Amino acid sequence: MPHEPALSIADRxxxxxxxxxxxxxxxxxxxxxxxxxxxxxxPLFEYWSDPAADSIRFIFLSPRxxxxxxxxxxxxxxxxxxxxxxxxxxxxxxxxxxTAGVCAxxxxxxxxxxxxxxxxxxxxxxxxxxxxxxxxxxIAYVGIPSxxxxxxGLLGYQGLMQKILPTGNLNxxxxxxxxxxxxxxxxxxxxxxxIGLVALVAASxxxxxxxxxxxxxxxxxxxxxxxxxxxxxxxxxxxxxxxxSYRAVPLMIVLLVALTALIGWITTSTPFGRSxxxxxxxxxxxxxxxxxxxxxxxxxxxIVGLMAAIGGIFGASRFGSVSYTAFAGGSLxxxxxxxxxxxxxxxxxxxxxxxNAILGALVIGSLGNGxxxxxxxxxxxxxxxGAILLLAVAIDAVSRPAGAAGR
Amino acid sequence: MTPPPHLRxxxxxxxxxxxxxxxxxxxxxxxxxxxxxxxxxGAGKSTxxxxxxxxxxxxxxxxxxDDQQVQVNxxxxxxxxxxxxxxxxxxxxxxLDVSANLSLGAEPVKAGFGFLPRxxxxxxxxxxxxxxxxxxxxLEVRTLKSVRSxxxxxxxxxxxxxxxxxxxxxxxxxxxxxxxxxxLGVAQTRQVLNVVRRLxxxxxxxxxxxxxxxxxxxxxxxxxxxxxxxNVATWKTSETTPDEIVVAMTRGLDGGQGNxx
Numbered sequence: 001m002p003h004e005p006a007l008s009i010a011d012r013x014x015x016x017x018x019x020x021x022x023x024x025x026x027x028x029x030x031x032x033x034x035x036x037x038x039x040x041x042x043p044l045f046e047y048w049s050d051p052a053a054d055s056i057r058f059i060f061l062s063p064r065x066x067x068x069x070x071x072x073x074x075x076x077x078x079x080x081x082x083x084x085x086x087x088x089x090x091x092x093x094x095x096x097x098x099t100a101g102v103c104a105x106x107x108x109x110x111x112x113x114x115x116x117x118x119x120x121x122x123x124x125x126x127x128x129x130x131x132x133x134x135x136x137x138x139i140a141y142v143g144i145p146s147x148x149x150x151x152x153g154l155l156g157y158q159g160l161m162q163k164i165l166p167t168g169n170l171n172x173x174x175x176x177x178x179x180x181x182x183x184x185x186x187x188x189x190x191x192x193x194x195i196g197l198v199a200l201v202a203a204s205x206x207x208x209x210x211x212x213x214x215x216x217x218x219x220x221x222x223x224x225x226x227x228x229x230x231x232x233x234x235x236x237x238x239x240x241x242x243x244x245s246y247r248a249v250p251l252m253i254v255l256l257v258a259l260t261a262l263i264g265w266i267t268t269s270t271p272f273g274r275s276x277x278x279x280x281x282x283x284x285x286x287x288x289x290x291x292x293x294x295x296x297x298x299x300x301x302x303i304v305g306l307m308a309a310i311g312g313i314f315g316a317s318r319f320g321s322v323s324y325t326a327f328a329g330g331s332l333x334x335x336x337x338x339x340x341x342x343x344x345x346x347x348x349x350x351x352x353x354x355x356n357a358i359l360g361a362l363v364i365g366s367l368g369n370g371x372x373x374x375x376x377x378x379x380x381x382x383x384x385x386g387a388i389l390l391l392a393v394a395i396d397a398v399s400r401p402a403g404a405a406g407r
Numbered sequence: 408m409t410p411p412p413h414l415r416x417x418x419x420x421x422x423x424x425x426x427x428x429x430x431x432x433x434x435x436x437x438x439x440x441x442x443x444x445x446x447x448x449g450a451g452k453s454t455x456x457x458x459x460x461x462x463x464x465x466x467x468x469x470x471x472x473d474d475q476q477v478q479v480n481x482x483x484x485x486x487x488x489x490x491x492x493x494x495x496x497x498x499x500x501x502x503l504d505v506s507a508n509l510s511l512g513a514e515p516v517k518a519g520f521g522f523l524p525r526x527x528x529x530x531x532x533x534x535x536x537x538x539x540x541x542x543x544x545x546l547e548v549r550t551l552k553s554v555r556s557x558x559x560x561x562x563x564x565x566x567x568x569x570x571x572x573x574x575x576x577x578x579x580x581x582x583x584x585x586x587x588x589x590x591l592g593v594a595q596t597r598q599v600l601n602v603v604r605r606l607x608x609x610x611x612x613x614x615x616x617x618x619x620x621x622x623x624x625x626x627x628x629x630x631x632x633x634x635x636x637x638n639v640a641t642w643k644t645s646e647t648t649p650d651e652i653v654v655a656m657t658r659g660l661d662g663g664q665g666n667x668x
Contacts, residue, residue, distance in 0.1 A: 208533075217536055218553055265529075271514045272526040274503075278511055281500035288498050289512030290483070350502035 023344045023352075026395050027359045030342065030388070034363060035061065038370030059373055063246035070243065071181070073365030075100075075315045079336035080343070080357035081260050082307025085267065085300045087340055090280045090349025091146035093301065095135065095153030096308045096336060101161040101327030103128045104312035107177065108170040108322040117176025125309045131157065132305020134239050136298035146301075158328040168324040172316045180317040184248035193254075194240040198233045205229055252314055255342070256358070259310065263303070264354045276300060280349030311336075331382075338385065339364045342392040361390065410437040412471075413612045414459070414490065414581050419468035421454055428454045429465070431634045436581065436612040441603060443627035443644075444616045447656050450633040452616050456583050459614070460492040461485035479646035490581040491574035495589065497566055499573075505551065506532070506539035508558055509573050540571040545609065546602045564595030566601045575606065582606055583614040588622055600626050620649040634659050 039061035047056045059065055079096045086093045103124040110120040135153050139146045162168070172178070185193065204226050212219055243249045267273035275296050280284040287293050316322050326332070343360030345352025367388060371381045412435035421429040429451050436442040445451045456565045457463040458486050461482040472488055479485050485492075499508050507514075515535055516528040539554040548568045552563070558566060567587050569634045574582050584603065588596040603626055617623055623630060624644060632639040637654045 211533055215533055216538060217533060217540075218555065266527065269517065269529050269532075270527050271530060274507065274511075274514055274530060275526070277503060277507075278500050281502035282498060284496070285498035285500050285511065288482075288494075291512055350500070 002210045013398065023356060024359070026392075027343050027356055027363060028175075030363050030392075031359060031366065034366045034370060038366070038373065042370075042374055045110075051094060060370055063242050065369065065373070066242050067246045067250075069362070069365050069369050070239075070253055071250065072369060073200050073361045074252055075311050075318065075362055076339050077256060077358045077361035078259070078307055078311035078314055079332065080339035080361050081263055081354045082304040082311075084336055084340045084343070084345045084352055084357045085263070085276065085303050086146065087345045087347060088267065088349060088352055089275050089297060089300050091139065091297070091300070092150065092337070092347070093135075093153075093304045094133075094144065094150040094222075094333060094337075095157055096150075096304055096311075097330075097333035098154050098157035098161065098328040099128055099131050099305055099308035100312035100315065100332070101324065101329075102131065102157050102164065102312075103309040103320075104316045104322040104327055105164040105170065107313060107316055108172045109164055111172060111174040111177065114168070117174040119258050120174070121177065121313050124312065125306055126310070128305040128307075128309025129302045130305065133298050133302035135305075136301025139301065140294035140297035144292060154333070155270065161324060161328045165322065169251060169321060170323075171321045173320065177313065177317050179251070180314065181250060181252050182317075183251040185251060185254060187244045187248050190240045190249040191243055193249075194236045198229070198236055201232050202229045217333070252317065256314075259307075260354050260358055263307075272296070272299070277350055282350075303335045331385075333353060334389075335364050335368075335385070336361070338389045338392070341396065342388060344392075344396070347393065347394050360392075410440060411474075413438045413473060415471040416459065416465075417469055417471075419455065419458055420466045421451075421458060421463060422466055427528045428636050429458070431468075432633065432636070432638055434459075434631060434638075436614055438580065438612050439607055439610045440628040441607050441613040441615050441626050443623045444614055444633065445618070445623065445630060445635035445652060445656060446639075448480065449635075450632055450656070451636040452525040453585065454615065454636075455633065456492060456616060459485065459581075460490055462492070480641055486579075488581075489579045490583070491579035492569075492586065493570045493574050493585065495585045495587075497579045499558045499566055499570055501557065504557050505543070505561075505569055505611060506536045506554040507531055507542040508569060509539040509554075509576055510535045511573070519571060529584060538576070539572075542576045543568075545577070546572050546605045548572070548598070548602065550598065562595060564589050564598040565597075567591070567599045571599075571602055571606070575609075575611065577596060579611070581612045581614065583616070585616050586618070587615070588617065588619060621650065623652075 030395075042060070043058050043061060047053050066272045072342060079100060083093055083185055084095055091284075106127060107120050107124045110123060115123070131153075135149050138144050146165060160380050165404075205228060209220060209225060240249055243253070267276060275286060275291045278291060279293050279296055283293055286296075314325065319326060339360035340352070340357045341347060341360070342363050343352070343358070344355030345356060345360075364385065367384055368381055376384075415433075416437040417433045419429050419434070420427075427540060432451065432453060432455055434444070444455065446450050454463060458465045458468075459479075461479045461484050462495055464480060469611045470479050477488055479488070479490075500511065505513070515531045515538070516525065517531045520528040536554050542555060543551055546568060548565065551565055551568070558569060561569065569586070571582065571584065587603070588597050591599060600622065603613060603615065607628075615623070615627060627644050629643055630647065630652055631641045632652060639659050642652070
């Protein structure tokens with residue numbers, strides 16, 4: 001007897017998240033909810049409840065605050081992009097923030113010793129990669145669970161950072177390093193870049209569609225294609241124009257987007273990226289088709305190390321200093337893992353995207369920023385962040401494929 | 408008369424420590440035939456299959472492929488000879504779509520990126536979809552809507568078909584199926600048996616391991632019975648009955664070979 005079983009909410013969510021753009025929906029909703037609350041509801045409420053206020057003050061959604069929000073979230077996002085790679089494998093990296101801390105401290109010491117800024121940056125990127133890959137070697141070849149190895153890494157690297165920075169603080173005023181956060185892309189160039197980017201995305205989507213037609217493959221719906229292009233264009237132009245109306249697009253954001261695009265391309269469109277997804281989905285399957293699972297693990301942890309080092313450079317550049325609490329000792333680690341997970345990358349491996357990590361970082365950044373603006377205590381911030389993280393993991397657990405539930 | 412064997416092994420011995428799992432087993436399968444391999448638990452079916460696939464190395468015994476003696480010293484040797492195995496757990500990646508699963512580990516890459524190492528060249532996913540569609544069409548899996556659907560959303564029968572398609576896609580001539588219908592309902596079983604028939608019709612040599620007599624008598628051309636790590640006998644399906652096979656599996660033949668337990 002044919003019958004259509006009614007879809008439960010969990011089923012619907014699962015189906016939605018399996019589509020290419022559906023995975024963006026939960027994190028976008030979370031972002032919209034947070035921005036709506038801090039940007040509209042909170043100021044309106046304040047206006048109505050306080051007779052002394054003479055006008056509504058939309059501080060949160062002001063271009064100035066959005067600019068700060070992007071800069072605050074950039075370091076979290078850089079680490080989250082790296083962490084996403086190991087989450088895709090079904091592993092976790094607890095040492096990313098400590099790695100970033102060691103790299104930033106090393107950077108500070110190197111430039112203090114007179115090493116040119118660009119060379120110091122390259123050196124710490126190599127060091128970060130080695131630090132990550134070393135943990136990967138232990139995980140892949142010795143067979144220690146990644147949780148334990150990177151927990152040990154977290155402790156060890158925290159200690160290492162304290163060794164490098166006995167005072168816990170160091171100013172970085174190398175012009176090259178400061179420039180990463182200080183250089184602004186001129187307004188017009190920013191707009192031109194945005195137009196070029198949107199045109200590129202649109203052209204490649206349309207070219208793909210025409211190639212599909214030429215080869216007689218099933219076609220994407222017109223709605224989906226133009227929806228994707230429109231969505232991408234809206235986000236790009238909104239970002240660039242908002243940032244332009246305060247200052248301009250900072251170089252750091254451009255670098256972050258470029259890096260994410262590169263890593264996103266590697267994960268989705270190359271045999272290496274495919275093998276990362278395969279190992280996360282079914283490591284036994286990957287092994288049987290001849291993939292070198294161990295090497296893939298080491299490479300993935302190397303990439304986290306590299307991204308952590310870049311995060312360290314970005315942080316040092318933005319703060320103009322390196323401090324223990326800003327990296328290894330602070331909340332950066334949990335914020336960046338939280339960003340990756342809130343972005344919709346599964347803790348169970350095999351599902352996720354680096355772009356979502358950036359949106360997740362914005363969610364975490366917005367939450368902190370909004371709570372700061374409304375005068376919440378750090379205790380409130382921690383509890384809110386915990387609740388959001390829990391919600392994200394719950395969505396992840398509920399929307400896992402049914403067949404994988406018992407794995 | 409029996410067709411000439413495509414793959415033939417003889418005198419296979421396999422010991423695991425003190426356990427003598429295979430005691431001089433002979434086995435053969437021809438192209439365009441489905442050879443069922445049956446036996447009670449512990450009879451050595453899975454061990455024999457793994458030896459054929461190179462997952463276990465035989466302690467003694469010889470392999471012939473089309474009357475050429477060959478060496479199988481590992482899974483890649485077996486794969487190079489065109490011997491593919493579909494394990495019971497299928498080993499599909501549920502988070503990837505059908506076409507990605509079918510090309511897993513051998514993704515076609517676009518031309519013109521020779522300056523990059525192979526694992527960083529862009530995947531030609533259109534080519535991958537075309538290959539997948541061809542493989543699916545060859546096996547006539549009609550229920551599959553799109554090669555772009557995620558394997559996690561497919562039915563058990565469809566997954567089995569995908570796993571078989573992956574084995575066949577790798578230029579194989581011998582396909583071994585381990586209990587392919589064990590976890591499936593009636594309609595799904597029908598679907599998988601149709602795929603197995605397509606394999607036979609496309610001139611593959613199929614080794615079919617199962618406990619299900621009904622499936623075996625529906626699909627197999629010959630039935631090879633193992634007991635206690637040795638051969639009992641091989642029957643043509645048309646010349647035997649399920650009862651006879653069950654008796655052979657559990658008690659062996661009176662005075663038959665290979666049941667010196």
